[in-house]
Amino acid sequence: xxxxxxxxxxxxxxxxxxxxxxxxxxxxxxxxxxxxxxxxxxxxxxxxxxxxxxxxxxxxxxxxxxxxxxxxxxxxxxxxxxxxxxxxxxxxxxxxxxxxxxxxxxxxxxxxxxxxxxxxxxxxxxxxxxxxxxxxxxxxxxxxxxxxxxxxxxxxxxxxxxxxxxxxxxxxxxxxxxxxxxxxxxxxxxxxxxxxxxxxxx
Numbered sequence: 001x002x003x004x005x006x007x008x009x010x011x012x013x014x015x016x017x018x019x020x021x022x023x024x025x026x027x028x029x030x031x032x033x034x035x036x037x038x039x040x041x042x043x044x045x046x047x048x049x050x051x052x053x054x055x056x057x058x059x060x061x062x063x064x065x066x067x068x069x070x071x072x073x074x075x076x077x078x079x080x081x082x083x084x085x086x087x088x089x090x091x092x093x094x095x096x097x098x099x100x101x102x103x104x105x106x107x108x109x110x111x112x113x114x115x116x117x118x119x120x121x122x123x124x125x126x127x128x129x130x131x132x133x134x135x136x137x138x139x140x141x142x143x144x145x146x147x148x149x150x151x152x153x154x155x156x157x158x159x160x161x162x163x164x165x166x167x168x169x170x171x172x173x174x175x176x177x178x179x180x181x182x183x184x185x186x187x188x189x190x191x192x193x194x195x196x197x198x199x200x201x202x
Contacts, residue, residue, distance in 0.1 A: 001050075002048060010047050010048070011047065012047070013044060013047060013051045014047075014050050014051065015050070015051050015052070015059070015068055015070055015131070016039065016050035016051065016052045016070070017052065017055070017056070017070040017071060017072055017131065017132055017133060018037075018039065018052075018055060018072050018074060018133065019074070019133040019161065019162065020074055020077045020089070020090075020091040020133065020162070021091070021188075022039065023074065023089070023091055023092070023094075023095060023101065023105075024091060024094040024095060025094075025095075026038045026039065028040070028055070028104075029092065029095035029096070029097060029100075029101040029104065030095065030096060030097040030100050030101060030104075031104075032104060032107070034054050034055050037055065039052055040052050040053070040054060040055065041053070042054075044059070052070065055072040055108050055112075056069075056070060056071050056072045056108065056111055056112040056115050057069075057070050057115075058070075058115065058119050058123075060123075060125065061125075062125070064127065064202050065125050065126045065127055066125050066126075066127040066128070066129060066202070067119055067123050067125045067127070067128050067129070068129045068131075069115065069116055069119050069128055069129070069130045069131075070131055070132070071112040071113075071115065071116060071130065071131070071132040072105075072108045072109070072112050072132070072133075073109055073112055073113075073132040073133065073134055074089050074091070074105050074108070074109070074133065075087045075088055075089045075105045075106055075108075075109040076109070076134050076138045076139065076142070077089060077090050077091060077134070077162075078090050079134070079138035079139065079140070079141065080137070080138060080163075082140060084141075085141055087109075087141065088102050088105070088106070089101065089102055089105035089106075092105065112132070113142070113144070113145060116130065116145065116148060117144070117148055120148050120151055120154060120156075123154075126154065126155055127154070127155045127156075127157075127202075128154050128155070128156045128157075129157050129159075130149070130156060130157070130158045130159075131158065131159040131160065132160055133160065133161055133162050134160045134161070134162050135160035135161070135162065135163060135170070135171045135172075135179070135181045135183075136149065136158060136160060136171045136172040136173075136174060136179045137170065137171050137172040138160070138162070139172070140172070146172065146174065149174040149177060149179070150174045150175065150176070150177060151177070152176050152177075154177075155177065156174065156177040156178075157177065157178050157179070157180075157200070158174060158177070158178070158179040158180070159179070159180050159182050159198070160179070160180075160181060160182070160183075161181070161182055161183035162183055163181055163183045163191050164183045164184060164188065164189055164190050164191040164192070164195070165181060165183060165184055165190070165191045165192030165193075165194050165195070166180070166181060166182055166183070166184035166192075166194045166195065166196055166197070166198060167180075167181050167192070167194050168180045168181065180198050182197070182198045184196045184197065
């Protein structure tokens with residue numbers, strides 16, 4: 001990462017959450033303790049690393065009247081398939097502890113949703129920047145989450161990846177708020193012609 005992106009691009013924090021592939025060989029799959037996770041890093045001042053204080057977390061930016069909310073929602077990896085109504089983390093099959101991994105993922109998803117709703121209701125910031133590994137069209141079976149993302153009392157911008165393209169037309173609307181699919185540049189495949197990055201100015 002440090003060899004690919006210039007120091008100028010890394011002069012601001014890069015906030016991260018786990019995606020499905022990250023769990024294949026990470027101790028995080030088998031441990032209930034987030035401090036055992038290889039990518040968890042709570043040192044927000046060390047810009048040589050991604051910032052991820054926990055598997056799900058929030059960080060206030062009062063100078064921008066904003067909170068960042070990162071969510072681990074990996075149990076929704078197969079939620080592109082609308083026929084699936086009950087979700088479990090399929091990629092746990094690639095971990096050394098499939099049963100424990102699925103249990104951890106369910107717990108983390110529950111905690112992620114709880115964190116989102118808590119911050120939405122209790123945060124005094126006008127703006128919430130919310131993200132997970134998955135786009136909004138993956139949450140048809142989580143209507144409480146979609147309703148929360150549509151909360152008109154906050155300015156919410158949601159970013160999700162997983163599908164390797166960049167757009168806001170293939171996702172499910174959270175109007176009056178805004179969401180983007182930002183999975184362009186993914187290494188597994190290209191799922192459309194719109195690859196690259198989204199740059200937002202606050």
